[in-house]
Amino acid sequence: MSETLQTADSAARDADLLRETATAVRAAGSALRERFGEVVRYQTREELMRALAVNDDTALDILRPRLTRLRPDAGWVEDELDGGALPPGEWWVVDPAEGNVNHLHALPEWAVTATLVRENQPVLTAVHLPLTGETYTALTGGGAHLDGRPLHVSPAADLGLSIVATSQARPDEDEKVVRRVGSSITEMLFDALVVRTAVPATLHLVNVAAGRIDAFWQFAGARADLLPGALLVTEAGGQISDAEGRPWTPRSESFLAAAPGVHAEAVATLSR
Numbered sequence: 124m125s126e127t128l129q130t131a132d133s134a135a136r137d138a139d140l141l142r143e144t145a146t147a148v149r150a151a152g153s154a155l156r157e158r159f160g161e162v163v164r165y166q167t168r169e170e171l172m173r174a175l176a177v178n179d180d181t182a183l184d185i186l187r188p189r190l191t192r193l194r195p196d197a198g199w200v201e202d203e204l205d206g207g208a209l210p211p212g213e214w215w216v217v218d219p220a221e222g223n224v225n226h227l228h229a230l231p232e233w234a235v236t237a238t239l240v241r242e243n244q245p246v247l248t249a250v251h252l253p254l255t256g257e258t259y260t261a262l263t264g265g266g267a268h269l270d271g272r273p274l275h276v277s278p279a280a281d282l283g284l285s286i287v288a289t290s291q292a293r294p295d296e297d298e299k300v301v302r303r304v305g306s307s308i309t310e311m312l313f314d315a316l317v318v319r320t321a322v323p324a325t326l327h328l329v330n331v332a333a334g335r336i337d338a339f340w341q342f343a344g345a346r347a348d349l350l351p352g353a354l355l356v357t358e359a360g361g362q363i364s365d366a367e368g369r370p371w372t373p374r375s376e377s378f379l380a381a382a383p384g385v386h387a388e389a390v391a392t393l394s395r
Contacts, residue, residue, distance in 0.1 A: 134264065134265070137246060137247055137262060137263075137265075138262060138265060140193055140194070140239070140247060141247040141249065141260055141262050141265075143189075143193050144190065144193065144237050144239070144247060144248075144249045145249040145251070145258050145260055146189075147185065147186055147189040147190055147193075147237060147249075148186070148235045148236065148237050148249045148250070148251040148258070149251050149253075149258060150185050150189070151181075151182040151183075151185040151186050151219060151235045151251075152182075152234075152235045152251040152252075152253035153253065154181050154182060154184075154185055155178060155181060155182055155220060155226065155233075155235065155253055156253040156254065158178065158181060158226075159226060159229065159253075159254070160229060161229060162227070162228055162229045163227040163228075165227075171224075171227075174227055175220075175223045175224070175227070178219070178220040178223050178226055178227070179219045179220055179223065180219075181219075182219030182220055182235055183217070183219045186217055186219055186235075186237060187199070190215050190217070190237060191215075194213055194215070194239065196212075196213065197212070197213040197214055197215050197239065198210070198212060198213065198214040198215070199214070199215050199217075200214055200215065200216045200217065200346065200347070206343070206345050206346055206373060206374075207346075207373055207374055208243050208372065208373050208374055209240055209243055209346075209373070211242060211243075212241075212242070213239060213240065213241050214239075214240045215237060215238070215239060215240075216237075216238045216239075216240050216245075216346050216347050216350055217236065217237045217238070217347065218234075218235070218236045218325070218347040218348070218351075219235060220233060220235065221233060221234045221235065221236050221250075221323045221325045221326075221347070221348075222234060222322060222323035222325075222326065224322070225322070225323070231254050232321065232322070232323065232326050233252075233253075233254075233323065233326075234250050234251060234252050234253075234323070234325055234326060235250075235251045235253065236248065236249070236250045236251075236325055236347065236351045237249050238347075238350045238351050238354065240346075240350065243372070243373065244263070245263070245350045245351070245353060245354040246262070246263050247260070247261065247262045247263065247354075248260065248261050248350065248351040248354045248355060249351075250325055250329055250351050250352075250355070252326075252329075257269060257270060258270055259274070259329045259332065259333075259355055261332075261351075261354045261355045261357075261358040261359075262358070263354065263358070264358075265358070266358050266359070267332050267354075267355045267356075267358035267359040269329075269333060274332045274333050274334070274355070274358075274359040275334055275359055275360055276331060276332060276334050276356065276359045276360045276361040276381075276382045276383070277331075277334040277335075277336075277337045277382040277384075277385075278334075278382065278384060279337040279382045279384050279385050280384035280385065281384075281385070281388075282314050282315055282337075282338075282385045282388035282389060282392065283314065283315065283316060284316050285315050285316055285317075285337035285338060285382075285385050286315070286316060286317045286319065286335075286336050286337055287311055287315045287317070287318055287319070287336065287337060287338040287339065287340070287389070288318070288319040288320070288321070288327040288330070288331075288336050288338070288339045289304065289307065289308060289311075289318070289319075289320055289327075289339065289340050289341055290320070290321060290322045290323065290324045290327065290341055290348075291304060291320060291321075291322060292304050292342070292343065293343075296343065297343075300342050300343050303342050304342055307340065307342070307366075307392075307393055308320060310392050310393065310395050311392055311393075313392075314388070314392045315338075315392075319336070323348065324339070324341055324348040324349060324352065325348065325351055325352050327339040327352070328349075328351070328352020328353070328355060328356055328380055329352065329355060331352070331355075331356050331359075331361060331380050331381070331382070332352070332355040332356045332358075332359040332361065333359070334359075334382075337381065337382050337385050338379065338380065338381035338382065338385055338386070338389045339352070339378075339379070339380045339381070340366055340377070340378065340379045340380075340389065340393055341377065341378045342366070342376065342377045342378075343376060343377075346373050349373075349378050350373070352380060353371070353378075353380065356380040360383070361380055361381060361382060361383065362380070362381055362382070362383045362386040363378075363379070363380050364379050364386070364390070365377045365378060365379060366378070366379050366390065366393040366394065367390060367393070367394050368386075368387070368390040368394075377393075379393065
């Protein structure tokens with residue numbers, strides 16, 4: 124078989140795999156939606172962690188067997204808060220309840236995500252928002268889509284007319300990172316039109332891919348937070364880097380996704 128035919132056959136297999144992955148995250152999202160609506164009360168960090176784990180396990184009980192059946196030899200990232208590079212080969216990077224704390228507080232900003240990473244590059248991703256029924260998908264070289272409709276980043280060319288977003292540092296984050304987050308928000312308040320600050324990161328990034336938000340940045344962060352959105356934004360025509368404009372990898376200490384027309388301005392603001 125020629126190299127061209129092999130490449131086409133591999134792309135077709137990945138496209139089929141993406142469809143099955145999207146079906147899996149929708150099924151997990153349906154299970155979490157059935158648990159949504161009442162504020163879950165907790166008095167201690169331990170009670171909070173138990174409540175978060177129940178949501179995670181509800182989704183993982185659906186996702187793990189389905190995704191493992193699709194790619195039996197792929198590894199599985201156990202902790203969605205992990206960062207850094209992955210070992211060689213294929214890996215499923217899954218966040219079973221992205222925005223889990225929001226779910227517990229009966230807030231609507233949460234999702235289910237699954238991304239297949241091959242040799243440390245995201246190959247395909249599916250992000251499902253159960254409360255709206257939306258499913259965002261991206262395939263390397265195949266574009267980004269919302270329920271089958273192509274996505275394109277914003278044509279914005281002026282940061283002063285742009286909506287930008289970030290997410291807060293995690294609980295127990297290093298003090299330097301927390302202070303850097305705060306100072307970056309201050310700088311963006313001077314330079315951008317509107318600054319949105321909320322979790323989770325993925326929901327901001329699907330909005331960048333859809334052209335609703337012009338830029339998103341974050342310091343530190345986990346693979347499961349950033350890989351789905353990084354692929355969606357890239358395939359929608361956006362630009363990905365670290366906050367200083369250097370190529371982003373899962374080892375990077377910062378992340379920036381932006382419409383090409385405002386990327387350089389955003390880098391300049393975040394580098395002050």
